[in-house]
Amino acid sequence: DEMDVDTIWQDGSFVDWDDATVHVLTHGLHYGSGIFEGVRCYDTENGPAIFRWEEHLDRFYQSGQPYDMELPYSREELTEATLELLRREGLESCYIRPVAFYGYGSLGVSPKDNPVNVAIAAWPWGAYLGEEALERGVEVMISSWRKHASSQIPTNAKTTGLYVNSLLAGEEARRNGYTEAIVLNKEGNVAEGPGENIFLVRDGEIYTPGLSESILDGITRNSVIELARERGYTVHDRATISRGELNTADELFFTGTAAEVTPIRKVDNVVIGNGSRGPVTEELQQAFFDLVERRTDAHDEWFTYV
Ligand SMILES: Cc1[nH+]cc(COP(=O)(O)O)c(CN[C@@H](CCC(=O)O)C(=O)O)c1O
Numbered sequence: 001d002e003m004d005v006d007t008i009w010q011d012g013s014f015v016d017w018d019d020a021t022v023h024v025l026t027h028g029l030h031y032g033s034g035i036f037e038g039v040r041c042y043d044t045e046n047g048p049a050i051f052r053w054e055e056h057l058d059r060f061y062q063s064g065q066p067y068d069m070e071l072p073y074s075r076e077e078l079t080e081a082t083l084e085l086l087r088r089e090g091l092e093s094c095y096i097r098p099v100a101f102y103g104y105g106s107l108g109v110s111p112k113d114n115p116v117n118v119a120i121a122a123w124p125w126g127a128y129l130g131e132e133a134l135e136r137g138v139e140v141m142i143s144s145w146r147k148h149a150s151s152q153i154p155t156n157a158k159t160t161g162l163y164v165n166s167l168l169a170g171e172e173a174r175r176n177g178y179t180e181a182i183v184l185n186k187e188g189n190v191a192e193g194p195g196e197n198i199f200l201v202r203d204g205e206i207y208t209p210g211l212s213e214s215i216l217d218g219i220t221r222n223s224v225i226e227l228a229r230e231r232g233y234t235v236h237d238r239a240t241i242s243r244g245e246l247n248t249a250d251e252l253f254f255t256g257t258a259a260e261v262t263p264i265r266k267v268d269n270v271v272i273g274n275g276s277r278g279p280v281t282e283e284l285q286q287a288f289f290d291l292v293e294r295r296t297d298a299h300d301e302w303f304t305y306v
Helices: 027-031 053-067 075-089 159-174 217-229 243-247 279-292
Strands: 007-010 011-014 034-036 039-044 048-053 095-102 116-123 138-142 178-184 190-192 197-202 205-211 234-237 250-258 260-267 303-305
Touching: 007 075, 011 075, 027 095, 034 053, 034 159, 039 279, 048 075, 053 075, 053 095, 053 217, 075 095, 075 116, 116 234, 138 159, 159 178, 190 197, 190 205, 190 243, 197 217, 205 217, 217 234, 217 250, 217 260, 217 279, 250 279, 260 279
Parallel strands: 138 178, 138 260, 205 234
Antiparallel strands: 007 011, 007 116, 034 095, 039 048, 039 095, 048 303, 095 116, 178 190, 197 205, 197 250, 250 260
């Protein structure tokens, strides 16, 4: 395949990439009844290392909870399968995609006794929003689609079906010539990106929406908050950010496993700060990459070496 990866772990065994298929009457395909994770492995000075695997695994199991979806594999089994997959494929810097879903059985909204299927794939994945984005930043649009409220669907679960909200918002932005969207919540305050959390810098202090704003509890978000506080920044990690504050921000940036730390340089064609990566963003982006590529021995407990 084009990703130059031959095998996928599926329901307990390693299968050829082309054979990793499901039945068209799979429950998850019809009703979005699946959960997934996005994890990065970095090629570090001490060899390939998966960033915060334990926290991603925690969230993977937790994401199934609202749907009574119990994964039929232990943490050890999923961890060993992932390490074995990366070793077999000789993957060093890569993106890991665990997914679980109600499988083939009865149809109808209730998953009844349909099996829970689990797969883990991995492939090389570069800068999520484009190589130049990390340095120059991206131009975003505030989507006309709002984020679903956490009272309607648990926004802290990475539910596959929910990502049609992200698709609607992100494609609307790209259709209009922007790279990515910002999604407001039903109160009209800032939630996050379609696949990223968002941070705002103003007068040297850092703000990011909290869980009450209907966001995903991002692992990169939490890591960057810790890195910022270690560097003496005041971080308001349960902020309510109004739409208007985006325009008067000194700096804005996205965080995510795929997006890493991506500056935002324009919102709806309004220039943010100096119109490129801001100084605080650059400092935290550099700290993040120094950390994940192990040019520092800080937070070694965040790394699972392959
Ligand atoms: C809605 C959403 N919010 C925030 C984040 C950042 O969370 P974290 O990765 O734990 O820092 C992600 C991850 N988005 C994943 C899926 C991207 C995709 O295109 O699929 C990712 O970054 O892997 C989200 O999907």
